[in-house]
Amino acid sequence: MTNDPFSKCHPTVNFLYFLGVIGCGVLIQHPAYLAAGVLCGGLYYLLLNGRGGWRRILGLLPLFVLLAAINPLFNTQGQRILFRIFGRPYTLEALLYGGAIGAMFVSMMLWFGCYDRVLTGDKFTSLFGNLIPAISLLLVMVFRLVPHFIRKTRQIVGARRSIGKGVGEAASGADKLKHGLVVLGALTSWALEGSVVTGDSMRARGYGSARRSSFMIYRMTWADYALLAAMMGLLGLVIGFAAGGSAAAQFTPSLKIAPVSGFRALGLGAYWAYLLIPTVLYVKEAIQWHISRLKI
């Protein structure tokens, strides 16, 4: 687990932040905004994942090119025809549009990657523990059972192997499937049998005897409230400017992109600021830590 200060904020802050990022990211297709989304997303992704993050980012590059190049094949609108393929025009506008779609898709992948690292299962369930208690509890139970079952599956495979009932790498697909389903069946029997115990254990500890409350391990601090307020302010600015047309962009049939200059640059600035929040927190903490180390 990386030492990311934003991950330590209250889950409400995390959740609303990502809701804002993903909402804006999907809706706004102005190139400058898209570029901000990709760059900031990439930066935060790298902070969270360290060097291993480069591999995924580089892996997204071909996807971007593919999405950009494919769009003109379907979308033939546009004025500047680059060439014709299968008798259909391949236009510059459609290619740019494809690029915008690719950028949006790549930024979504990056931000969802960050989301997975920050808003872990226990944060999500503690966030919604009061609103949807039964479903939150269900999710928590599934989170516990999955690693438990994976371990048991390996035990069953090993146990069967050592009585001569395993399958090798070289076995045929049909044999592997048959063997796999036998293992799955054994796992199911074992799991259902265990579920009787779990059910007893829940009822023995009073499940269903009163209205459930939800233990909050995370507490909102004043820093969380301050951050939330800053987030909302910035997001309000972005939405306001976008509604005013500062972030409007049309690619086909003709290119119409709102200029980013003067007063309108404020919207873009707010967007950058919003997207950079986790990175800024990260850098700030790194510097503070460094200074406090120097003092000692």
Next chain:
Amino acid sequence: MKKSHWATLLVFFVLIPLTLYLGTRLSGRSYYITGTLIILELMVPFFMAFEGRKPQARELVVVAVLSAIAIAGRVAIPIPHFKAAFAIIMLAGIAFGPETGFIVGAITAFASNFFYGQGAFTPWQMMGYGAGGMLAGFLFRRGWLPRNRWVMAAFGFAAVIVWVGPLLDCSHIFLTLGSTDWVGALGYLISGFWVNLVQGVCTMLVMLLFGIPLLEKLDRIKMKYGMMEDENGL
């Protein structure tokens, strides 16, 4: 009238029209946003019904176990890209009825993405799996389709090809396609068809070979819990 019934009315007659209206006024990926919102709104009544039912411990446990098996199942079968998840969800629906089928499906999709990564497709996948489990519950519990392994296999195959696969493709189409370009959409659906076909065949095989044994195991556990007399699922 129950809370969840009010919610259903609210969703159908207020929220969805409102979303559609707002959707036409959005720029960018409005189709994706509108579609996703509608899917989320459609799921609300189901979840509310589940919450309102105050599910008992045994129900929660069985749903959690089935979901976790659907997720962990891919470790059991040593064939890459072979997923038994959807088959298990539908069998849960067949054994315990449409409501449980829906919950197992939606929870499986959502929880599995905590292990393998969330994405823009998450709500669509939840809807696809949930509705698949629900449909299986309706058709087999009501006796419209017999609990025969060939029928279950054919149903599983059809459900993937016609419903779950295309729904997931739609989330990609709405997210990545520009204006409504129907040629493009068709192209996507066709390119996605092969993937769906493979998944359909997987689901069919699992239903065929594993369906009846799994149902027997579930029946055994129902006996153990003493819930055979209970007609409404769990």
Next chain:
Amino acid sequence: MAHFQIEDLTFAYPTAKGRSLDGVNLTIDRGEYVVLCGKSGSGKTTLLRHLKTVLTPHGKRGGRVLFNGVDMEQVSQRDQAAKIGYVMQDPDNQIVTDKVWHELAFGLESLGCDQKTMRARVAEMACYFGIQDWFHRDVATLSGGQKQLLNLASIMAMQPETLILDEPTSQLDPIAASDFLNTVRKINVELGTTVIITEHRLEDIFPYADRAIVMDGGQVIADDTPRGIGKALHERKNDMFAAMPTPVRVFYGANGQGECPLTVREGRNWLNRCFPAPPQIHGLPAEPLEEEVTNPALSLKELWFRYEKESPDVLRGVSAQVPTGSLWAIVGGNGAGKSTTLKAICGICRPYRGKVKIFGKPLEKYKAKELFGGCLAMLPQDPKSLFVKKTVREELAEMTDDRQKIDEVTALCQIGTLLDSHPYDLSGGEQQRSALAKVLLTQPRILLLDEPTKGIDSFFKEKLADILCKLKDQGVTIVMVSHDVEFCAKYADRVSMFFDGQLLTTDTPRRFFGGNSFYTTAAGRMSRHVFDLAVTAEDVVGLCRQAQEG
């Protein structure tokens, strides 16, 4: 007013013929520490489950249970949940949530406590049980002992008046088990919580219990102080006497006079009184282990292994030679690499250095079919890992079509009456014998056993020992990994100590356990100052008698 008052309780399961409980009358007072003992199937669990309505099984019932003077049926679910804590056998499946902190809070959440109360109680419990260090961990990363401690803590968070424990340590290793039982005792002494417990491991709790109750066939056959119970069982020649702590068995075996010892310390003092001067015959003969093994069934040479490239070595030069037709037991602490050694022997782990030879032929020269079809087989720690069918009969039929072989193995493992049962309807010991039967159908010449005595009571242990002896007579070589020193001392031919990735010492059990002062049997600890190399209760009894006669 009694805490629990059980009056004429009778119970029968719907499918069973006989009664599981037959006219039970009991009174349990506040703050008592009560041990409930009896064979598997004697009705212990059924009785315990009647002390909490939500856990009471369906069936025909007569009589009643009063809790604090009120009929149990009238006590509200919420009160029962909060006031009566119930810890079950299986450490894993009792856990509901994925995080330690959440599990601690689960009961309080169910009772609908407010945040402030929950915070205080959770913090209190985490400190009392020493859970702070793993408070934020995933449950999946805990050891069995930690899991069971977590189960106990999450129940204690509700501040119950009574703690009911149904064989809570049967799935734990001895060190974790005695830690757990010490915690239970601490709760009883420091908080005054009433404790009602069933256990196989009577050595650890018998001396501290206020009262012991023995059940047989659904009836209470004895209800007395632990000392009184030992006497009563001995006088009645009851089977349960075999489950008594070693000092008790030695005392009555040697016709001891005076007060019966319960602990090793009391046993030593008693022996001192019996033999003020050292007796003439003061030890047992013990031949040293022959150094060279000719024709070993199994030979391990300098095995080195680690799971990941970066992780530390688990096996650090393991070497051993096992003569054909002998029982080799490997003992040692948790996580020392004992199970990994078994995995290396059957090829699940591949050592990066060193050689495994089976009947003189290197392991890698064997094809999987050849190796596991008549040469080697392993019984896993959890016998349930082997069950894939609906009945035991089908389980056996999965292995072979040969009716005669199946009949032979069925007779050997004494599972003739269980063939039509579902494997999951059997008790722990029965499950284990069924799994063993399945393993034996591959007709292995080397049998590997991983913790075969885990979770089974002393009667089933004896049955298992019986089967193992018969297999040895047929020339089967047995390799066993175990924590159960008493079992190893009694039945193994050679014992090795596993420590720090190596097999440190190998010797005959008598010399091995006779030489150790900590890592040895209770009989050994009790008698080592008087007798040499007496490691089982039978050894000590025999020597006492000889000394008295001579």
